[in-house]
Amino acid sequence: MAPSFFFALVVVSAWWTAFMLAAAAREAEERGGGCPARKCGNLTISSPFWITQSQMDRPCGPLDYLVVCNNSTGNATILSSSGYGFEIKNISYEERTLLVFDPRKLEDLTSLNRCHVPSWNTSAKLAVPFRISSAAHLDLVFYNCTKAPPAERHQQLGLVETRCRNNSFARLGERYDDRSNYLEGCRATFLPVLEPPGSKANASRYAELVRGGFLITWDLPVTSSGKR
Numbered sequence: 092m093a094p095s096f097f098f099a100l101v102v103v104s105a106w107w108t109a110f111m112l113a114a115a116a117r118e119a120e121e122r123g124g125g126c127p128a129r130k131c132g133n134l135t136i137s138s139p140f141w142i143t144q145s146q147m148d149r150p151c152g153p154l155d156y157l158v159v160c161n162n163s164t165g166n167a168t169i170l171s172s173s174g175y176g177f178e179i180k181n182i183s184y185e186e187r188t189l190l191v192f193d194p195r196k197l198e199d200l201t202s203l204n205r206c207h208v209p210s211w212n213t214s215a216k217l218a219v220p221f222r223i224s225s226a227a228h229l230d231l232v233f234y235n236c237t238k239a240p241p242a243e244r245h246q247q248l249g250l251v252e253t254r255c256r257n258n259s260f261a262r263l264g265e266r267y268d269d270r271s272n273y274l275e276g277c278r279a280t281f282l283p284v285l286e287p288p289g290s291k292a293n294a295s296r297y298a299e300l301v302r303g304g305f306l307i308t309w310d311l312p313v314t315s316s317g318k319r
């Protein structure tokens with residue numbers, strides 16, 4: 092074999108190996124760093140989301156897409172900007188939507204000894220890649236008031252006193268993007284909720300509405316090659 096031919100063969104095969112490695116790395120990154128799909132309860136968690144089984148595992152993707160799985164309950168949680176996460180009720184990878192709810196808000200609303208209404212707008216708690224879906228959401232508003240609102244406003248807005256009492260009220264607005272719900276002397280917090288199937292929703296069922304959750308969509312993580 093001529094030395095120059097042999098040399099060319101080495102160069103080509105080295106080039107080929109490098110090319111294949113780079114392609115594999117890029118593919119792994121696009122899949123969320125190469126973590127295999129895993130089950131959490133009934134849900135299959137796959138790219139761009141990822142689960143670690145222990146702290147020894149290396150991260151498989153951006154932290155915003157980390158799903159914390161409680162193995163004993165099968166609950167899957169994504170982290171929110173305020174720490175406590177949103178629990179995932181369902182995922183559609185095709186439509187890029189998550190059905191989630193905020194267990195923390197529910198806990199606060201139903202607590203017997205430290206009952207309080209939400210003070211964080213849902214939109215403010217979402218991590219950067221997530222947005223509230225444009226699907227039809229109703230607007231569940233909680234008011235924390237310094238004094239009782241006038242009777243006519245009470246009626247007009249269809250206010251329901253919450254079980255936390257102390258001048259706290261719930262109201263169910265038609266559309267989430269409608270913010271014409273100002274009430275003087277009250278701090279308002281806005282939550283998107285889905286209309287429960289087969290029933291006319293009603294603010295007196297606020298806990299059930301919070302538990303029913305809402306839809307968020309996600310943007311695909313940007314890879315180092317700048318692709319989405």
Ligand SMILES: *[C@@H]1O[C@H](CO)[C@@H](O)[C@H](O)[C@H]1NC(C)=O
Binds near residue numbers: 144145162
């Ligand atoms: C969770 O459960 C799965 C399957 O049952 C198991 O493989 C995994 O090690 C568990 N993870 C933890 C952190 O306990």
Ligand SMILES: *[C@@H]1O[C@H](CO)[C@@H](O)[C@H](O)[C@H]1NC(C)=O
Binds near residue numbers: 161162163164
């Ligand atoms: C899993 O959920 C149960 C029940 O909500 C809770 O008691 C437990 O602390 C959770 N485990 C972890 C690791 O968060």
Ligand SMILES: *[C@@H]1O[C@H](CO)[C@@H](O)[C@H](O)[C@H]1NC(C)=O
Binds near residue numbers: 164165166178194
């Ligand atoms: C987790 O799962 C259990 C059982 O499915 C459920 O009762 C509980 O409300 C869920 N959420 C949290 C935050 O533990």
Ligand SMILES: *[C@@H]1O[C@H](CO)[C@@H](O)[C@H](O)[C@H]1NC(C)=O
Binds near residue numbers: 132133164165166
């Ligand atoms: C899993 O699905 C079954 C049937 O749809 C449901 O009853 C159960 O609550 C689900 N479990 C969790 C952890 O979501």
Ligand SMILES: *[C@@H]1O[C@H](CO)[C@@H](O)[C@H](O)[C@H]1NC(C)=O
Binds near residue numbers: 182
């Ligand atoms: C979960 O989402 C899938 C896909 O969108 C859908 O077919 C299924 O009915 C949903 N399940 C529940 C319990 O909402």
Ligand SMILES: *[C@@H]1O[C@H](CO)[C@@H](O)[C@H](O)[C@H]1NC(C)=O
Binds near residue numbers: 206235
């Ligand atoms: C209303 O807001 C005050 C001040 O932030 C808080 O201490 C109180 O618990 C809130 N009341 C309810 C019912 O959430």
Ligand SMILES: *[C@@H]1O[C@H](CO)[C@@H](O)[C@H](O)[C@H]1NC(C)=O
Binds near residue numbers: 211270
């Ligand atoms: C919630 O959103 C409303 C309307 O966008 C805003 O006026 C209000 O300041 C927000 N509340 C908090 C606690 O961020």
Ligand SMILES: *[C@@H]1O[C@H](CO)[C@@H](O)[C@H](O)[C@H]1NC(C)=O
Binds near residue numbers: 206255
């Ligand atoms: C109303 O507020 C007071 C003082 O903050 C608190 O002690 C009381 O438990 C609250 N009432 C309810 C029903 O939560």
Ligand SMILES: *[C@@H]1O[C@H](CO)[C@@H](O)[C@H](O)[C@H]1NC(C)=O
Binds near residue numbers: 293294295296
């Ligand atoms: C809301 O629902 C409750 C029972 O769920 C009912 O008693 C009440 O009359 C309803 N209010 C309105 C305004 O429909």
